[in-house]
Amino acid sequence: MSRLSVVALALAALGGCDGAETPEDAALPLRVVELAPQSVDEQQRLAIEVQTEGGVADPRVFVEGLPPGAVWDEAARTLAFVPDFLQGGQRWTVTITADDGVTRARGSVEIAANDTIRPPAPEVTARTTTSGYEQLTVTQTTDAFLDSPANAGRTFTARVMVPAGVAEPERFPVRIYLHGFGTSSPGGTGSTRELRIFPHDPSNTYWWGYATEAGATSGPVPEYTARRVLNLLAWVLATYPQADPARVVIDGGSMGGAGAMTIGLLHARRVAHVRALWGQAVPKNHRPARITQLQQLWGTPALDLDDGAGMGVWTRMDLTRALRDEPEARDQFLTVKHSKDDGTIHFGAASMPSPLTQRALYPALQDNHIGHFAIWDEGGHGESDPVLGGSWWSNGWDPIVDDLRVDRAFPAFTKSSIDRDWGTGKGNGLRAFSPNTGYAGTVSVAGDTGWDGQRAGAINRFLRWDAPGIVDTIDRFEIPLRVLDGEGGPPPRAGDPTTGDRLDGTLPVIVDVTPRRVQAFRCLPGETIAWTFRDQQGVVTADATGAVTVPGLALDTEPGTLVLTRTGRD
Numbered sequence: 001m002s003r004l005s006v007v008a009l010a011l012a013a014l015g016g017c018d019g020a021e022t023p024e025d026a027a028l029p030l031r032v033v034e035l036a037p038q039s040v041d042e043q044q045r046l047a048i049e050v051q052t053e054g055g056v057a058d059p060r061v062f063v064e065g066l067p068p069g070a071v072w073d074e075a076a077r078t079l080a081f082v083p084d085f086l087q088g089g090q091r092w093t094v095t096i097t098a099d100d101g102v103t104r105a106r107g108s109v110e111i112a113a114n115d116t117i118r119p120p121a122p123e124v125t126a127r128t129t130t131s132g133y134e135q136l137t138v139t140q141t142t143d144a145f146l147d148s149p150a151n152a153g154r155t156f157t158a159r160v161m162v163p164a165g166v167a168e169p170e171r172f173p174v175r176i177y178l179h180g181f182g183t184s185s186p187g188g189t190g191s192t193r194e195l196r197i198f199p200h201d202p203s204n205t206y207w208w209g210y211a212t213e214a215g216a217t218s219g220p221v222p223e224y225t226a227r228r229v230l231n232l233l234a235w236v237l238a239t240y241p242q243a244d245p246a247r248v249v250i251d252g253g254s255m256g257g258a259g260a261m262t263i264g265l266l267h268a269r270r271v272a273h274v275r276a277l278w279g280q281a282v283p284k285n286h287r288p289a290r291i292t293q294l295q296q297l298w299g300t301p302a303l304d305l306d307d308g309a310g311m312g313v314w315t316r317m318d319l320t321r322a323l324r325d326e327p328e329a330r331d332q333f334l335t336v337k338h339s340k341d342d343g344t345i346h347f348g349a350a351s352m353p354s355p356l357t358q359r360a361l362y363p364a365l366q367d368n369h370i371g372h373f374a375i376w377d378e379g380g381h382g383e384s385d386p387v388l389g390g391s392w393w394s395n396g397w398d399p400i401v402d403d404l405r406v407d408r409a410f411p412a413f414t415k416s417s418i419d420r421d422w423g424t425g426k427g428n429g430l431r432a433f434s435p436n437t438g439y440a441g442t443v444s445v446a447g448d449t450g451w452d453g454q455r456a457g458a459i460n461r462f463l464r465w466d467a468p469g470i471v472d473t474i475d476r477f478e479i480p481l482r483v484l485d486g487e488g489g490p491p492p493r494a495g496d497p498t499t500g501d502r503l504d505g506t507l508p509v510i511v512d513v514t515p516r517r518v519q520a521f522r523c524l525p526g527e528t529i530a531w532t533f534r535d536q537q538g539v540v541t542a543d544a545t546g547a548v549t550v551p552g553l554a555l556d557t558e559p560g561t562l563v564l565t566r567t568g569r570d
Contacts, residue, residue: 027054027055027056028053028054028055029054029055029103029105030052030053030054030055030056030059030098030100030102030103030104030105031052031053031054031098031105031107032050032051032052032061032096032097032098032105032106032107033050033051033052033053033107034107035048035050035107035108035109037109037110037111037112038109038110038111038112039111039112039113039114040081040082040083040111040112040113040114041083041088041113041114041116042083042084042085042087042088042113042114042115042116042117043082043083043084043085043116043117044082044083045080045081045082046080046081046082046083046111047078047079047080048078048079048080048081048109048111049077049078050063050077050078050079050096050109051077052098052105055098055100055102055103055105056100056101056102057100057101057102058100059098059099059100059101059105060074060098060099060100060524061074061077061096061097061098061099062074062096062097062098062099062474062520062522063079063094063095063096063097063522064094064095064097064474064519064520065092065093065094065095066079066081066092066094067081067083067087067090067092067094067111067113068087068269068270068406069081069082069083069084069087069269069328070094070111071327072522074522074524074546075524075525079094079109081111083113084230084267084269084270085117085119085145085227085230085231086230086231086233086234086270087113088113088114088115088116088117088118089113089114089115090112090113091110091111091112091113092110092111093108093109093110093111094108094109094110094111095107095108096108096109097474099474117145119142119143119145119146119227119231120140120141120142120143120146121231121235122138122139122140122158122231122232122235123138123139123141124136124137124138125137125138125139129164130190131189131190132163132164132165132190132192133161133162133163133164133190133191133192134161134162134163134164134190135159135160135161135190136159136160136161136162137157137158137159138157138158138159138160138232138235139155139156139157139158140155140156140157140158140228140231140232141153141154141155142154142155142156142224142228145227146224146227146228146231147224148210148211148212148213148224149212150214156199156200156202156228157185157186157200158186158197158198158199158200158232159186159187159188159197159198160195160196160197160198160232160236161188161189161190161191161195161196161197161198162190162195162240162242163190163191163192163193163194163195163242164192166242170242171242171243171244171247172193172194172195172242172243172244172247173193173194173195173244173247173248173249173400173401174194174195174196174197174233174236174237174243174244174245174247174248174249175191175194175195175196175197175248175249175250175251175400176196176197176199176229176233176248176249176250176251176260177196177197177198177251177252177256178199178201178207178229178250178251178252178255178256178257178259178260178263179198179200179201179252179255179256180252180253180254180255180256181204181254181255182204183200183201183202184202185200186198186199186200195236195240195242195243197229197232197233197236199228199229199232201225201255201259203225203297204255204293205224205225205297206255206258206259206262206283206294207225207226207229207252207255207256207258207259207260207262207263208221208223208225208226208259208262208297208298208313208317209221209222209223209224209225209226209227209297210224210225210297210298211297211298211299211305216295216296216297216298216299216305217299217303218299218305219299219305219306219307219308219313220305220306220307220308221297221298221299221305221306221307221308221313222307222308222309223266223307223308225259226259226262226263226266226267229259229263230263230267230270233248233270245406246272246405246406246407246408247272247400247404247405247406248270248271248272248273248406249271249272249273249274249275249400250263250264250271250273250274250275251275251276252275252276252277252279253276253277253278253279253382254277254278254279254344254345254381254382256276256277256279257276257277257278257279257280257336257345258276258279258280258281258283259279260274260275260276260279261274261276261279261281261319261334261336262317262319264276264332264334265319265322265323265326265328265329265332265334266316266322266326266328266329267328268328268329268331268332268406269328269406270406271332271406272333272400272404272405272406273333273334273335273399273400273404274332274333274334274335274336275334275335275336276334276335276336276337277336277337278337278338278339278342278344278345278349278381278382279336279338279345279349280345280349281318281319281320281349281350281354281361281364282318282319282320282349282352282354282355282356282360282361283301283314283317283318284301284314284318284354284355284356285348285349285352285354285355287345287346287435287436287437288435288436289436298313298314299313301314315356318354318356318357319361319364320353320354320356320357320359320360320361320364321354321356321357323364323365323368323370324357324359324364324367324368327545330368330369330370330516330545330547331516331517332370332371333370333371333372333399333404333410333412333516334365334370334371334372334373334374335372335373335374335375335399336350336361336372336373336374336375337374337375337376338350338351338374338375338376339376339377339378339379339380339381339383339385340376340377340378340379340439340440340441340449340451340455340456341378341379341380341440341441341442341443341448341449342379342380342381342438342440343380343381343436343437343438343440344380344381345381346436346437346438346439346440347376347425347438347439347440347451348360348425348438349361350362350374350376350422351422351423351424351425351451352425353425360425362374362422362459365414365459366414366415366459369412369414369512369514369516369547369549370412370516371410371411371412371413371516372412372459372460373399373458373459373460373461374422374458374459374460375393375457375458375459375461376422376456376457376458377392377455377456377457378441378443378446378447378449378455378456379443380440380443383443385446385456386443386444386445386446387446387456387492387493387496388456388492388496388497388499389499392456392497392499392500393458393461393497393499394461394500394501395486395487395488395500395501397484397501402467403464403465403467404467405467406517407517407519408467408470408472408517408519409470409472409477409479409515409516409517409518409519409521410465410467410479410515410516410517411463411465411479411481411513411514411515411516411562412513412514412515412516413460413463413511413512413513414460414511414512414514414549415510415511415512415551416459416460416463416509416510416511417505417509417510417511418461418462418503418504418505418506418509419457419458419459419460419461420454420456420457420458420459420497420504421453421454421457422453422454422457422459423451423452423453423454424452424453425451425452426451426452427439427450427451427452428449428450428451428452428453429450430448430449430450431448431450432450433450438450438451439451446493454495455495455496456496456497457497458497461497461504462483462484462485462501462503462504462505462509463481463483463484463509463511463555464481464482464483464484465479465480465481465482466479466480466481466482466559469561472518472519472520472521473520473521474520474521475521475565475566476521476563476564476565477515477518477521477563477564477565478561478562478563478564479515479561479562480559480560480561480562481513481533481553481555481559481560481561481562482555482556482557482558482559482560483503483507483508483509483555483556483557484501484503484557485501485502485503485507485557486500486501486502487500487501487502488500488501488502489502490502491504503557507556507557508554508555508556509554509555509556510552510553510554510555511552511553511555512549512550512551512552512553513549513550513553513562514547514548514549514550515547515548515564516547521564522546523542523546523547523548524542524546525542525543525544525545525546526541526542527541527542527546527566528540528541528542528567529541529542529548529564529565529566529567530564530565530566530567531550531562531563531564531565532562532563533550533553533554533560533561533562533563534554534560536552536553536554538550539567548564550562550564
């Protein structure tokens with residue numbers, strides 16, 4: 001808090017005689033109280049209180065350069081940071097800016113994460129070069145951090161694909177592919193334009209982990225499998241300079257889709273983009289046979305055994321909870337695809353509410369203003385839609401290539417006027433509900449699905465932004481926005497969506513926009529923010545998390561820039 005000097009207070013008590021300084025005149029210059037260098041062990045919590053002195057008014061305090069995963073609470077003037085097990089040995093300089101409305105003062109604090117958790121590094125056991133990339137066979141040996149104590153020391157095989165003949169300064173995205181249920185060994189192909197990682201989950205843990213005790217009747221239930229995936233990622237980033245740590249995408253289908261969402265949301269500081277096909281976001285909503293299998297690893301949903309970090313494992317992996325409660329998760333961007341005639345992980349994975357939050361995945365993404373691109377159609381569990389075919393929703397847009405980085409803001413679009421109707425998660429009367437297959441129909445028969453809503457469509461399709469044009473400072477945020485209307489085909493049948501990048505709907509597109517992953521333009525809950533977009537303007541209030549949502553922007557195919565500025569001290 002800003003404090004007047006003792007001298008100024010004494011003068012104020014004298015009561016305004018000629019030549020006497022007022023308290024405001026006599027205030028000490030604004031400054032940020034110096035902070036000693038800070039250090040913290042991995043997976044331990046560091047809390048730093050930032051104090052200011054002097055100034056003419058109680059200052060705002062802004063921070064920049066936070067360690068990935070750190071949270072700044074301006075109201076409490078507290079920076080909290082729990083480094084993950086891969087951040088040990090790293091250092092960050094956090095810049096602190098205090099602003100009393102007249103002057104600004106700056107300070108900084110050095111933060112170091114101590115390298116206290118050191119799982120074994122993966123080892124390359126074979127190399128093959130083919131088709132412009134090198135294929136590595138990698139062995140992961142576990143310890144008591146990567147595996148349960150009784151199993152520590154066993155090995156897992158993974159594959160890593162690295163572009164061959166690349167000049168060292170060139171940086172490429174890194175894609176982690178998570179396989180589906182029952183995959184006997186990791187596979188996959190490489191690319192000349194990205195590094196690819198193929199881990200292995202032979203125990204079908206849904207890329208989480210398992211109880212430390214056999215039988216899963218007592219906890220904890222740590223995320224051993226997820227740790228192996230992240231350890232493999234850290235090794236790739238440390239070994240290959242061309243791997244861009246700011247552009248990591250985690251990708252998977254079925255069990256891999258659930259794993260991609262789980263790791264990508266719960267470890268969002270590591271991942272810039274989640275791409276999940278046919279993934280269940282709420283483990284308690286799995287079909288009965290899958291719950292039976294998983295409770296052998298995690299314990300029963302009723303037990304909800306502690307995950308080793310203070311929360312029940314079934315609760316932790318409820319991703320509608322993560323989207324609601326966890327700051328890192330709310331700053332993630334997800335591309336998700338589900339199918340209405342999927343009889344394996346039925347469409348309820350996207351549309352049926354969580355017993356905990358009472359929200360399904362799609363409403364949770366919208367309600368919490370999360371960055372997402374959601375697609376559904378009448379395909380099956382891997383089978384394409386019988387009319388639209390595969391990948392009908394775009395001509396190959398991959399936001400990780402140009403638009404998404406963990407250290408750069410992006411817009412979360414919600415309530416778009418061209419979103420199609422996915423339904424309500426209930427039936428349309430064509431068939432009875434099955435706990436195993438939901439309302440799925442026959443994949444080859446178009447129009448026979450029993451799920452309500454339109455048989456195919458997307459949320460936030462065609463909405464784009466110009467990432468290089470983003471301005472993100474303490475005082476101002478700018479982001480160019482537009483609608484894509486490109487090459488593609490008309491609806492194959494009445495009521496179907498268009499194909500490719502052909503616009504499906506009318507212009508302008510009316511949509512709400514929430515900046516996410518903001519680096520400098522952080523807002524206090526309840527702070528008022530002025531905005532302009534072309535000839536639109538207004539004032540909005542930051543929500544309880546400090547997020548700012550601008551409602552009802554009218555987007556066209558010509559780019560327009562959304563500009564946010566602070567309206568002044570509240």
